[in-house]
Amino acid sequence: MRYLSTRGDATQSPKKTFTEILLGGLAPDGGLYLPEAYPQVTRAELDQWRGLSYAELAFAVLSKFIDDIPPADLKAIVDKTYTAEVYCNGRDASKAGEITPVRWLEPGFGLLELSNGPTLAFKDMAMQLLGNLFEYVLDKKGEEINILGATSGDTGSAAEYAMRGKHGIRVFMLSPHGRMSDFQRAQMYSLQDANIFNIAVRGMFDDAQDIVKAVSNDHEFKARYKIGAVNSINWARVAAQVIYYFRGYFAGTRSNDEKIAFAVPSGNFGNICAGHIARMMGLPIGRLILATNENDVLDEFFRTGIYRPRGTADTWTTTSPSMDISKASNFERFVFDLVGRDPAVIRELWSKVDAGGSFDLSRTPFFADLPRFGFVSGKSTHADRLATIRRTYEKFGVMVDTHTADGLKVAQELRAQDMPTLVLETALPTKFEETIVEALGRKPERPVAMEGIEWLPQRVEVMEIDADAVKRFIVQQVENR
Ligand SMILES: *Cc1c(COP(=O)(O)O)cnc(C)c1O
Secondary structure (H helix, E strand, O other), rough: OOOOEEOOOOOOOOOOOOHHHHOOOOOOOOOOOOOOOOOOOOHHHHHHHHHOOOOHHHHHHHOOOOOOOOOHHHHHHHHHHHHOOOOOOOOOOOHHHHHHOOOEOOOOOEHHHOOOOOOOOOOOHHHHHHHHHHHHHHHHHHEEEEEEEEEEOOHHHHHHHOOOOOOOEEEEEEOOOOOOHHHHHHHHHOOOOOOEEEEOOOOHHHHHHHHHHHHOOHHHHHHHEEEEEOOOOOOOHHHHHHHHHHHHHHHHHOOOOOOOOEEEOOOHHHHHHHHHHHHHHOOEEEEEEEEEEOOOHHHHHHHEEEEEEEEHHHHHOOOHHOOOOOOOOOEEEEEHHHHHEEEEEHHHHHHHHHHHOEEEEOHHHHOOOOHHHHHHEEOOOOHHHHHHHHHHHHHOOOOOOOOHHHHHHHHHHHHOOOOOOOEEEEEEEEHHHHHHHHHHHOOOOOOOOOOOOHHHOOOEEEEEHHHHHHHHHHHHHHOOO
């Protein structure tokens, strides 16, 4: 299996192997990596995979994408990642070994639970694998990496819990001082591992993000201090997410003759991109239902063919904050397939996007071709979230978080009657307590292991908005080892 860039020119951007692209982000030409052809899954394989455990299935799926890690090593990595101990926050302990159990709300309509990992959000599903893959590859090469990131919540904590205690890896995670919930702060800042560094910046999330950009644009510093990232365009994260679409399909259907629909609360298009890839591999997905919140860049595209990224100033701050995006960083992967995998078209379209503009495919054959990919889309607002959280609790006795509520709302409107629909549950309600209290007048339950984490000692460095101060701090820690 070789990987190419969505903007690549076969001569200029040589194809890469999985481990060659594992630690990087964007391709050098600014594109995103994808397999040169999607591996196909035969009917015989589907029949065999139906009976596998999560870890066995993960090994089978990942083996289609990874051919430069010896199978026995990959098996060991996967077995260590997808265990009942890591995914033990399931509300039903008897289901812990299932990793991503389905919770049926009514016949043919349920939730695929992806939030049973250590930080109670679906990002753990991929990030935990990334941590083990990074450690393995760095050990082999005798190298190390300093991961630098900015977070407003979910991504940073998922990255820290995945990388804690791993050799060869340090994490420097910037967050906006005093602007995360008590729970999110406690989750990150209570980590005492020597390789995890929390930096609270006296500013907003965008200020933290700008510091990351400034440090990464200092190419000499970046190379010298081996600065890396784990953002959502990382190919291995997308590949890891493909696994649970297969798992959900087997849990939601009785035979491989049936189709299924998935509804996905979307932000950067990472999660649903994995669903698209599973479908391209031959998994019988009849419908991919994309849900956005008020930040409806993606809903607009799937309805009209116009992709119109917003400026940061036009991005709403909502009560499903992990979907508050102005442009969808993984979207280029899907458009590459939509335009017949022609990198010249992608270069042209993204020259507009990268210059702050938009593009319009509405009167092109590409847009006419869109139904072939199975997408439908809709949006959800704060009022919809509150109503959905209330209705789901009253009708089914189930509390859902705000992002999952967006998915549920749109799924109820767009589900097909002739196939089961699974809504991807992307976080547990306890992460977004305030809105749950607003909707239901009571607090959500918390997994026992998280009770009182606000009282644990915290470890955090508070800094001004100053990229040089962050650089100095990194140098100190690296040279201090
Ligand atoms: C990151 C996140 C999303 C959005 O996922 P994308 O892969 O960016 O589309 C949705 N819900 C939650 C809770 C998240 O953390």
